[in-house]
Amino acid sequence: DAKTTQPNSMESNEEEPVHLPCNHSTISGTDYIHWYRQLPSQGPEYVIHGLTSNVNNRMASLAIAEDRKSSTLILHRATLRDAAVYYCILRDKKTSYDKVIFGPGTSLSVIP
Amino acid sequence: DAGITQSPRHKVTETGTPVTLRCHQTENHRYMYWYRQDPGHGLRLIHYSYGVKDTDKGEVSDGYSVSRSKTEDFLLTLESATSSQTSVYFCAIKSGITEAFFGQGTRLTVV
Numbered sequence: 001d002a003k004t005t006q007p008n009s010m011e012s013n014e015e016e017p018v019h020l021p022c023n024h025s026t027i028s029g030t031d032y033i034h035w036y037r038q039l040p041s042q043g044p045e046y047v048i049h050g051l052t053s054n055v056n057n058r059m060a061s062l063a064i065a066e067d068r069k070s071s072t073l074i075l076h077r078a079t080l081r082d083a084a085v086y087y088c089i090l091r092d093k094k095t096s097y098d099k100v101i102f103g104p105g106t107s108l109s110v111i112p
Numbered sequence: 113d114a115g116i117t118q119s120p121r122h123k124v125t126e127t128g129t130p131v132t133l134r135c136h137q138t139e140n141h142r143y144m145y146w147y148r149q150d151p152g153h154g155l156r157l158i159h160y161s162y163g164v165k166d167t168d169k170g171e172v173s174d175g176y177s178v179s180r181s182k183t184e185d186f187l188l189t190l191e192s193a194t195s196s197q198t199s200v201y202f203c204a205i206k207s208g209i210t211e212a213f214f215g216q217g218t219r220l221t222v223v
Contacts, residue, residue, distance in 0.1 A: 034211070043202050043214030044155065087155075099170060100145060100204065100212055102155040 004088045009107040012078045020073040020106055022088030031090040033064060033071050038085045038105070047073065049091070083110045115139040118203050118215040125222055131190040133218050135203030137183075144186040145170075145204040145212070146178060148197075155202065161186055193222045 005023040012018040024033065034049040048055055048062045050071070055062040061074040075082055087105040091098055115138035125131050135144060145160040147170075157170030159178040167178050175197060177189045190197055198221050206212040 036212075041217075043204075043217055044212075045214065046211035049211065085154075099157055099160060100206070101157060101171070102147075104154045 004090060004103050006086070006088055006103065006106045008104065009109070011109045011111060012075075012082075013111050014080060015077050018075040018078045018082070018108065020075070020086050020088075020108065021070065022072070023070045024088070024090055025069045027068050027090060028092070030092055032092075033062065033068075034089045034091050035060070035062065035073050036087045036089065036102075038087070039081075040084070044087065044102075047086070078108075078110045080110050080112065083108055116203060116205050116213055116215045118201075118218050120218060121216065122219045123221070125193050125220070127194060127222055128192050131193050131220065131222075133188045133201055133203075133220070135186040135188070135205075135215060137186075137205045139205060139207070139213075140183060141205040141207045141213075142183075143206045143208075143212075144180065145206075146176075146186065146188045147202045147204065148172065148199040149202060149217075150199050158188065158201075190220075193220075195222050198222045 032049050032051050035047040036044040037047050038044040048057050048060050050062045050064055063072045085105040085107050087102050117136045119134045143162055146158040147155045149155050156172045158176050159170050161167045161180040179187045201218045203215040204212045
């Protein structure tokens with residue numbers, strides 16, 4: 001399975017944009033890039049996913065490099081509620097039968 | 113909520129006793145997963161199911177068994193609980209390549 005690499009932790013000031021990087025240099029052509037986050041004392045929740053093109057939804061934006069070897073989750077205006085662990089995961093689109101393996105993720109702190 | 117319920121939410125049990133955790137869904141999703149989460153290790157996959165009576169091992173399956181006799185229920189059993197199985201356990205469901213939905217977790221303490 002292709003692996004992802006993320007920084008262990010990041011800090012952001014409240015109301016400023018946050019760019020969370022993810023490297024996936026061994027990504028295959030059929031891997032989707034998924035992002036989840038886990039708020040304190042809760043289960044993970046889905047944030048966004050993409051394949052090749054940049055994606056936007058109400059929670060965040062996903063910017064995917066042209067060679068697809070890296071991606072960036074963008075929170076446009078960080079709030080205190082965005083303090084969480086963010087996970088970047090690769091999911092093979094050829095099969096829905098995938099294990100959904102998590103790495104250590106990035107712990108985001110938001111400073112008031 | 114995504115229609116996924118874990119029970120119990122908290123449990124304290126003694127070493128050597130059997131323990132069963134239940135994951136119940138109302139979404140009719142085909143795939144179900146059990147994870148454990150420990151400080152310093154993040155989320156680790158224990159077992160998963162891709163249909164009724166179809167299950168497979170994940171990353172850390174030793175000491176755990178699972179069963180899925182109905183689409184809506186996925187049971188995780190610790191045959192003989194050990195202190196190393198003290199953890200927070202999460203269940204997840206999904207229908208395909210789409211996003212997975214997670215339960216609120218079960219905090220298990222083995223004393």
